[in-house]
Amino acid sequence: DLVAENARLRSLIPPVAEGLDSLLYYPDSLYGYIPATVVSNTVTKPNNLIMVNRGYKDGVEKEMGVISSSGLVGIVIGVSEHYSVIMSMLHQNIRISGRIKKNDQLINVVWDQTDYRLGTISDIPSHIQLQAGDSIVTSGNSLIFPKDLLIGVVESHDKESGGLLSKALLRFSTDFNSLRHVYLIKSFMAVEQKSLLSQIHE
Structure with missing residues (x-):
């Protein structure tokens, strides 16, 4: 077919x-x-x-x-x-190992549990640069997914001044x-x- x-x-x-x-x-x-x-x-x-x-x-x-x-x-x-x-x-039980496509920094993606279009990138170290529009892809660090499959695109990054960790909102590509x-x-x-x-x- x-x-x-x-x-x-x-x-x-x-x-x-x-x-x-x-x-x-x-x-x-x-x-x-x-x-x-x-x-x-x-x-x-x-x-x-x-x-x-x-x-x-x-x-x-x-x-x-x-x-x-x-x-x-x-x-x-x-x-x-x-x-x-x-x-x-x-x-609630799925967590995907991803990376920021532009700089290869590793991150984890989960569902935000409120909107079927949105995911969350949590616990982002302060040194990682992340901007709206950045593509998030699979890391390849698992036996389940090949690397570089598109997960989604960053919508916003909530980076509080002085904080060690932050989170970002991601729009799923699917x-x-x-x-x-x-x-x-x-x-x-x-x-x-x-x-x-x-x-x-x-």
Whole structure:
């Protein structure tokens, strides 16, 4: 179908533009993308979930990252034969490791829990320079998301004079209220990476 064809084509070409419309899918062998259609979705609850029409029969597993054509969506937390449930970015228990694109400084992004369009960057050290319009992307410091996937754009930075830490408001690049199609990210190296980490932690 059209969604599957879009995923195939995006896997063949590199990013060609900057900003919100940048392609988010990279032509390397580390990741594959499973297209899916949203079956149900909420945006007004404290913990919002999304159901899509792909399951373990299609290769979906728990802890897969999920994106849309414009940015991050969430993480898979439940899988049946034909369906999967995603913990949306609009969930109290999700925290994404990100970085400021212009200077590579690491930050964490959570939902602000009041508006489906907005996230919060909290505990920002005073030395980090952040301005409205700055792009926030994934850090790559997890086994779930590749680096440089767009999370959103800074709306405002509440930097109190003399304070050691501050917070900023971020507008998500994904419009969760109109979300119809997503891509589930399959990392081909995840099993090896998890195995190595488990050896170290034993």
